[in-house]
Structure formats: C-alpha cells, structure tokens
Amino acid sequence: xxxxxxxxxxxxxxxxxxxxxxxxxxxxxxxxxxxxxxxxxxxxxxxxxxxxxxxxxxxxxxxxxxxxxxxxxx
Amino acid sequence: xxxxxxxxxxxxxxxxxxxxxxxxxxxxxxxxxxxxxxxxxxxxxxxxxxxxxxxxxxxxxxxxxxxxxxxxxxxxxxxxxxxxxxxxxxxxxxxxxxxxxxxxxxxxxxxxxxxxxxxxxxxxxxxxxxxxxxxxxxxxxxxxxxxxxxxxxxxxxxxxxxxxxxxxxxxxxxxxxxxxxxxxxxxxxxxxxxxxxxxxxxxxxxxxxxxxxxxxxxxxxxxxxxxxxxxxxxxxxxxxxxxxxxxxxxxxxxxxxxxxxxxxxxxxxxxxxxxxxxxxxxxxxxxxxxxxxxxxxxxxxxxxxxxxxxxxxxxxxxxxxxxxxxxxxxxxxxxxxxxxxxxxxxxxxxxxxxxxxxxxxxxxxxxxxxxxxxxxxxxxxxxxxxxxxxxxxxxxxxxxxxxxxxxxxxxxxxxxxxxxxxxxxxxxxxxxxxxxxxxxxxxxxxxxxxxxxxxxxxxxxxxxxxxxxxxxxxxxxxxxxxxxxxxxxxxxxxxxxxxxxxxxxxxxxxxxxxxxxxxxxxxxxxxxxxxxxxxxxxxxxxxxxxxxxxxxxxxxxxxxxxxxxxxxxxxxxxxxxxxxxxxxxxxxxxxxxxxxxxxxxxxxxxxxxxxxxxxxxxxxxxxxxxxxxxxxxxxxxxxxxxxxxxxxxxxxxxxxxxxxxxxxxxxxxxxxxxxxxxxxxxxxxxxxxxxxxxxxxxxxxxxxxxxxxxxxxxxxxxxxxxxxxxxxxxxxxxxxxxxxxxxxxxxx
Numbered sequence: 001x002x003x004x005x006x007x008x009x010x011x012x013x014x015x016x017x018x019x020x021x022x023x024x025x026x027x028x029x030x031x032x033x034x035x036x037x038x039x040x041x042x043x044x045x046x047x048x049x050x051x052x053x054x055x056x057x058x059x060x061x062x063x064x065x066x067x068x069x070x071x072x073x074x
Numbered sequence: 075x076x077x078x079x080x081x082x083x084x085x086x087x088x089x090x091x092x093x094x095x096x097x098x099x100x101x102x103x104x105x106x107x108x109x110x111x112x113x114x115x116x117x118x119x120x121x122x123x124x125x126x127x128x129x130x131x132x133x134x135x136x137x138x139x140x141x142x143x144x145x146x147x148x149x150x151x152x153x154x155x156x157x158x159x160x161x162x163x164x165x166x167x168x169x170x171x172x173x174x175x176x177x178x179x180x181x182x183x184x185x186x187x188x189x190x191x192x193x194x195x196x197x198x199x200x201x202x203x204x205x206x207x208x209x210x211x212x213x214x215x216x217x218x219x220x221x222x223x224x225x226x227x228x229x230x231x232x233x234x235x236x237x238x239x240x241x242x243x244x245x246x247x248x249x250x251x252x253x254x255x256x257x258x259x260x261x262x263x264x265x266x267x268x269x270x271x272x273x274x275x276x277x278x279x280x281x282x283x284x285x286x287x288x289x290x291x292x293x294x295x296x297x298x299x300x301x302x303x304x305x306x307x308x309x310x311x312x313x314x315x316x317x318x319x320x321x322x323x324x325x326x327x328x329x330x331x332x333x334x335x336x337x338x339x340x341x342x343x344x345x346x347x348x349x350x351x352x353x354x355x356x357x358x359x360x361x362x363x364x365x366x367x368x369x370x371x372x373x374x375x376x377x378x379x380x381x382x383x384x385x386x387x388x389x390x391x392x393x394x395x396x397x398x399x400x401x402x403x404x405x406x407x408x409x410x411x412x413x414x415x416x417x418x419x420x421x422x423x424x425x426x427x428x429x430x431x432x433x434x435x436x437x438x439x440x441x442x443x444x445x446x447x448x449x450x451x452x453x454x455x456x457x458x459x460x461x462x463x464x465x466x467x468x469x470x471x472x473x474x475x476x477x478x479x480x481x482x483x484x485x486x487x488x489x490x491x492x493x494x495x496x497x498x499x500x501x502x503x504x505x506x507x508x509x510x511x512x513x514x515x516x517x518x519x520x521x522x523x524x525x526x527x528x529x530x531x532x533x534x535x536x537x538x539x540x541x542x543x544x545x546x547x548x549x550x551x552x553x554x555x556x557x558x559x560x561x562x563x564x565x566x567x568x569x570x571x572x573x574x575x576x577x578x579x580x581x582x583x584x585x586x587x588x589x590x591x592x593x594x595x596x597x598x599x600x601x602x603x604x605x606x607x608x609x610x611x612x613x614x615x616x617x618x619x620x621x622x623x624x625x626x627x628x629x630x631x632x633x634x635x636x637x638x639x640x641x642x643x644x645x646x647x648x649x650x651x652x653x654x655x656x657x658x659x660x661x662x663x664x665x666x667x668x669x670x671x672x673x674x675x676x677x678x679x680x681x682x683x684x685x686x687x688x689x690x691x692x693x694x695x696x697x698x699x700x701x702x703x704x705x706x707x708x709x710x711x712x713x714x715x716x717x718x719x720x721x722x723x724x725x726x727x728x729x730x731x732x733x734x735x736x737x738x739x740x741x742x743x744x745x746x747x748x749x750x751x752x753x754x755x756x757x758x759x760x761x762x763x764x765x766x767x768x769x770x771x772x773x774x775x776x777x778x779x780x781x782x783x784x785x786x787x788x789x790x791x792x793x794x795x796x797x798x799x800x801x802x803x804x805x806x807x808x809x810x811x812x813x814x815x816x817x818x819x820x821x822x
Contacts, residue, residue, distance in 0.1 A: 023331070024579070025146060025330070025334070026143075026577060027579060028331055028335075029143055030143065031183050033338050034335070041362075042366075042369065044369065044463050044464055044466060045372070045374050046464075046467035046468060047467065048467045049463060049466050049467070049580075051365075051463065051582060055180075055182045057183060058365075058584075059582070060459070060462075060463050060582050062466070062470075065579065
C-alpha cells in the first residue's frame with residue numbers, strides 16, 4: 001500500500017482512499033479526495049511538513065497526516 | 075439599473091462578507107466601507123467582528139465574517155461564520171445578502187464555501203477577485219458561464235486596484251433570487267437517507283428553505299457539533315439522524331465524506347468547463363521560483379534567521395529613541411501639570427496616577443507598532459506561512475507548532491505583541507499553549523533589572539579570560555527563560571491538553587507584493603486594539619499601585635522637619651553675617667542649603683514609601699520571600715514591579731532615598747551594596763542578586779501581559795494559571811538557588 005508519505009519530491013500520485021475510517025474533515029474540504037491528483041513539491045528543510053500541489057494550490061500537511069492518505073503513483 | 079428604481083423590499087440592508095483566507099477579503103472590505111469601520115468582539119468569543127457602512131449608501135451595513143474554508147464548525151472562526159449566517163449569533167440578524175470573495179486563481183477550492191453558503195438558502199453575490207493574477211497565470215475565466223452554473227451574479231474584480239468595484243457596488247443594490255434546490259448530488263448511497271432526514275426536519279421545523287433542510291440534515295449526520303442543537307428543537311429529527319448513522323455505518327457508507335465528495339464532484343467539472351488554460355499548469359510560477367529559494371533546505375532557514383535578526387535589530391534600535399522621547403514627555407508633562415495645579419491630592423492623582431499610568435501604556439507603543447508593521451509585511455507577502463512551514467518540525471517537538479515561532483520571538487521584545495501575534499495560529503490548543511509560555515521569553519522590560527543587579531553584584535572577571543562573567547550571566551538568563559518556555563509548552567501539551575491532537579493543514583498562499591496602505595492600516599488597527607482594551611486595565615492598576623505607594627500619608631518625621639528648619643535657619647544666620655557685597659558667597663550658601671533640602675526631601679519620600687501600603691505589604695510578604703533571600707524592601711519592590719518590571723528600579727531608588735538624579739543607577743548600586751541587616755550582615759550578596767535575577771526571569775511581573783492574555787483568551791482562567799505557574803517557577807528556582815547556595819557556603 002502506497003501512501004502520500006511514500007512519494008518523493010517531484011513525484012505525482014492520485015488519491016485512492018484513506019487508511020483511516022474517519023479521515024480528518026479538513027483534508028477533505030481542502031480537496032484531497034479520491035480521484036484527486038497530487039504532486040509532492042518539496043519537503044520542509046527538516047523533512048516535515050510537506051508542500052503539496054493539489055487542485056492548483058499549495059497545501060502544507062505533516063508526514064503524519066500524509067501517511068493516512070492512500071495514493072496510486074502517477 | 076439605477077438604484078432608485080429597485081423596490082425597497084429587494085434592497086439589502088445587511089450584507090455579510092465571506093471568503094477563504096488569503097483571497098483579499100480585507101482589502102475588499104476596506105474598499106467597500108472606506109474608513110467608517112467598527113471593530114468589536116462577537117459576544118463570548120475572541121473573534122473580531124468588523125463592520126462598516128457600504129460606501130454611497132444610507133444605512134447598508136457590511137459585516138466582515140472571519141476568513142474560513144468551510145462552514146463545518148471545526149474552528150472558532152468557522153463556528154462564528156456559521157452562527158452569523160444562520161442567525162444563531164446573539165444580536166446578529168441573518169444577513170439579507172452574502173458577498174462571497176473568491177480567488178480567481180484557485181476557483182475550485184474557493185467555490186466549496188460558496189456552495190455551502192448557497193445551501194443555507196441565502197442570496198449570494200460572488201466577487202471574483204485577483205483577476206490580474208489569474209490572467210498572469212494564463213487562466214481565462216468564462217464569467218457569464220460561471221454565473222449561470224452557480225445561479226448567482228459573478229463580478230470580476232481586482233480589489234487592490236479597485237478595478238470592477240463600481241459594477242460590484244451596483245450588483246449589491248439588489249438581492250438576487252435564490253434557487254430552491256442545490257445543483258450538486260451526494261454519492262448515491264447517501265442521497266436517499268439524507269433526503270429522508272431533510273423531509274423529517276422540514277416536517278418538524280416548518281419554514282426552512284428546501285436546500286437548507288438538506289444542508290442541515292447533512293451537517294447533523296456528519297458532525298456531533300451540528301447535531302446537538304436539534305435535540306431540543308427537533309427531537310424526532312435528532313433521533314432519526316442517530317438511526318441513519320447506525321444504518322449507514324452498518325452498510326459501510328462513508329457518509330462523513332459524502333458532503334465533500336459531492337461538492338467537489340460537481341465543482342471539478344464546473345471549473346474545467348469555465349476555465350480555459352493558456353499555460354501549462356505544471357509550469358513553474360514566479361511564486362514557485364521564489365519558494366524554491368525561501369524554503370530551500372539550506373538557504374531557507376538561513377534567510378529566515380537573517381530576516382529575524384533584521385527585524386529585531388530594527389525593533390530595538392528604532393524603538394529606543396521613541397521610547398526615550400515618550401519617557402521624557404511623560405516626565406515633562408508631569409512637572410508641567412505640577413507647576414500649573416495647586417498642591418494636593420488631585421495634583422498627585424493627576425501626575426503620579428493618571429500621567430504615569432498613561433505613560434505605562436504608551437511606552438510600549440513604539441515596539442508594538444514596529445513589530446506589527448513587520449508582522450503585517452510578512453503576512454501580506456505570504457512569507458508568514460513559510461516561517462511556519464520551515465519551523466514546524468522543530469517546534470512540534472516542544473509541544474508547539476510552526477506558527478508559534480513568530481509570536482514567541484516577538485515576545486523577546488515584549489510579550490504583548492507576541493501574545494497578539496498568536497492570533498495567526500488556527501489551532502486553538504497551539505494558540506493557548508503559545509500564549510501561556512510567551513511571557514517566559516525575556517522581554518525588554520527585564521533588561522533594566524538584569525543590568526542593575528548584574529552590574530552591582532556579578533564580578534567583572536572573565537571565564538578563561540575571554541567570556542566575561544557579567545555577559546555570561548545576562549546570556550544565561552535569556553537561555554533560562556527560553557528553555558523553560560519550551561519545557562512549559564511540553565508539559566502543557568502532555569498534561570493539560572493530553573490526547574487532543576493538533577493538525578497542521580495550512581495553505582501556502584502565492585507570494586504577493588505587499589500593499590503599504592494595507593500593512594500600515596492593519597498595524598494601526600491592532601495597536602489601537604492594544605491601547606484601548608489593554609490600556610484600560612493597565613491604567614486602572616497603575617492608579618491603584620500609585621495609591622498603595624502614596625498612602626497612608628505619613629506625618630513627616632519631626633526629626634526631618636527640624637532638620638529642614640535648621641538648614642533654613644543656618645542659612646539665614648550665615649547670610650546675615652555676610653557683608654552686603656559678598657554675592658558669590660551668598661550664592662554658594664544658597665546652593666548648599668538647596669542641596670541639603672533636596673536630600674531631606676528624598677529622605678521624606680523614602681520614609682513615605684517605607685510606611686505606605688506598599689511598604690506594609692512588603693513587610694507582610696517578607697516572611698514568604700525570606701527563604702529566597704529577599705528582605706522587605708525587595709519584597710515591596712517586587713510588588714510594585716507588578717505595574718511593569720522595570721518599576722522595581724525606581725521603587726528601590728525611592729526606598730533607599732537615593733534621589734532621581736542622572737547618576738541614580740550608580741548611586742542605587744552603591745546604596746544596595748552598603749545596605750546591612752541590624753546584625754551587620756550585608757543585605758545583598760551575589761547569591762541574593764542571583765536569586766532575585768532568577769525570580770525576575772520567571773515571575774509574571776507585568777499586569778499588561780495579564781490584561782492582554784485575558785483579552786485574547788476571553789477568560790481570567792488562563793491568565794490566572796499563567797501567573798500562578800510562573801510564580802511557582804520563580805519561587806522554586808530562587809529557593810533552590812538561594813538555599814543551595816547557602817548550603818554550599820556561597821552566602822557571604
């Protein structure tokens with residue numbers, strides 16, 4: 001199972017689901033929904049959080065949350 | 075259409091302004107209302123309520139709602155926005171019209187909120203802002219097509235240049251019609267249960283618009299917070315929701331995600347249809363290129379530190395002269411009033427109570443203004459979000475969040491702007507923890523205290539011949555406060571906020587050029603809030619402290635009285651015996667007499683404070699402070715320093731009657747060194763000084779901080795906890811250092 005956390009900077013993926021039955025609503029409201037294409041732009045200087053590009057804007061989330069989002073590479 | 079031809083009943087009287095953060099909502103609000111704005115708080119919460127009158131209208135009120143991504147009440151801001159829009163906020167009528175500000179470069183996510191507000195059954199006008207940025211990004215938006223799909227007027231806008239404002243104002247003159255049903259669909263498995271719940275709600279609470287019933291049903295289904303209020307208003311609906319949840323859970327329908335998935339499933343294709351892209355979306359924008367440097371693994375943190383050094387340099391060196399000027403002005407004003415008013419109690423209240431009280435508030439202004447200027451600049455450019463991004467990991471280890479960095483660093487100058495800057499923290503737990511530990515950072519008001527006692531009692535030698543003991547002590551005090559702040563945050567997170575998780579989901583908005591007008595406006599706005607709200611409390615307490623130091627009035631000691639008479643008499647005799655030509659000699663004698671009288675006056679002032687309420691209180695708390703090595707004079711000084719830490723220096727000067735001359739610090743230093751207990755032991759040893767210094771590192775000796783924390787946290791509970799834990803830290807650390815030092819034989 002690949003999660004958003006496993007993607008490297010520059011890689012893209014498509015959200016396919018969540019590891020958790022009750023994913024944080026805030027992430028869903030920001031548009032991180034199944035079928036959404038996501039790009040890892042970069043990691044923060046200390047490796048966490050992550051800068052994502054989703055639906056045309058930059059969103060920063062922690063590795064901890066990224067590990068809850070299942071993705072398919074590409 | 076001319077406004078006059080619109081019938082009065084379709085003209086809106088109250089307009090609410092809604093939108094995501096970072097979409098230029100404040101800029102538009104300022105353009106819509108001009109300078110006639112009112113800032114207050116919503117009842118019972120710390121969220122600011124900004125309102126103003128719409129330009130060119132008689133009485134149309136515009137209310138600026140907090141910037142939110144959605145109406146599902148997860149944060150305080152969202153709660154307030156939701157409550158206002160559904161008319162559940164005390165003293166707020168439901169708006170006639172909602173103006174939604176939308177970032178044209180980020181349509182999909184921004185429209186999420188728009189569809190939610192439409193689902194409340196409220197008339198919506200969409201302001202499509204940042205059209206210039208959209209054009210630059212190669213986005214061409216079919217405005218008419220968007221309006222048709224949303225079924226609402228859409229007005230393109232560049233709020234910062236006021237382009238499109240007239241058309242928007244014209245559109246705001248009339249309430250547009252509302253469509254009864256929403257255009258978006260839920261996932262099929264959730265559609266039927268939600269429709270049934272909506273019908274149940276409609277039957278039980280008649281009069282709600284159809285799509286509002288669906289919205290409320292969906293909200294109650296997915297959120298306990300939204301379900302709770304229905305228990306009384308619509309008990310059958312409440313029960314039906316609980317049943318539906320159980321049923322959906324049994325069938326494994328992801329109903330909590332149904333709303334998000336439904337809305338985005340409708341918005342995705344909509345955005346694709348109305349936006350024509352003239353540039354490859356994977357092209358790097360200018361903002362992306364800037365980010366590549368500013369959040370770079372190595373360059374990013376270096377630039378951040380550089381910017382901080384620059385800001386602190388500016389705040390300390392630029393505020394200094396202004397603070398000196400304020401101090402001189404306050405003193406000059408005091409003596410001016412003294413010379414104009416007759417002697418007596420009213421004069422004393424005016425000069426030592428009112429003027430000093432105002433001075434205690436205003437003295438903070440230069441640093442606050444400058445800090446707010448730089449913070450505003452960081453916010454307006456979008457850099458603030460990057461500082462949180464860079465620092466989050468480090469700060470999280472200590473129970474804080476990346477967004478705590480700036481408030482904590484500001485607190486090295488002064489905890490007041492630091493605590494106010496914590497507003498940028500969206501997570502309530504992180505915000506409370508940040509505010510609770512901010513006063514542990516050594517602020518500039520501690521500096522005079524540190525300087526006095528270090529210069530007096532820490533030896534001038536150097537460790538290994540290079541690192542001076544005095545400088546080392548000063549540095550250690552700063553480190554001590556900082557380390558304790560992080561430790562306190564760590565404890566708070568693990569003990570008080572155990573189990574509550576903090577999320578970090580933050581937008582990194584595109585970099586934008588700052589607008590000076592906006593930055594200055596916000597700086598003045600926030601500083602005004604400080605002066606008005608905290609000022610009242612600081613002012614009141616200043617008068618109280620003056621009273622405690624000035625009363626009860628003592629009869630001037632008869633010995634001093636006769637000393638004064640004697641000085642006068644001696645002078646008279648001496649002058650009489652002089653030949654009439656000895657002018658120079660006469661003047662010398664007059665000067666000698668004046669000096670003697672001044673000395674007696676300082677002695678009188680010293681006697682006054684020794685016998686005042688503060689002096690009595692000092693004696694009263696002395697037994698508690700004794701184990702720390704403090705006598706009643708230090709205790710009284712500590713009590714009076716509650717007005718502001720640096721006040722202890724002037725209180726000690728008064729107690730020791732060293733007068734208010736230019737060389738006061740030196741005189742005070744000598745007086746401290748010379749002070750002896752009746753048995754001949756020195757009152758101050760380096761160990762006592764160290765104990766006092768440590769006490770000042772920790773103790774919350776600042777009513778302004780308490781006042782502002784009370785304002786920002788909207789209760790006295792947290793400020794009380796703050797004062798207590800910091801006092802406990804101060805007491806325990808000083809006790810350990812002093813008693814430990816004595817045991818090791820350092821007490822001589």
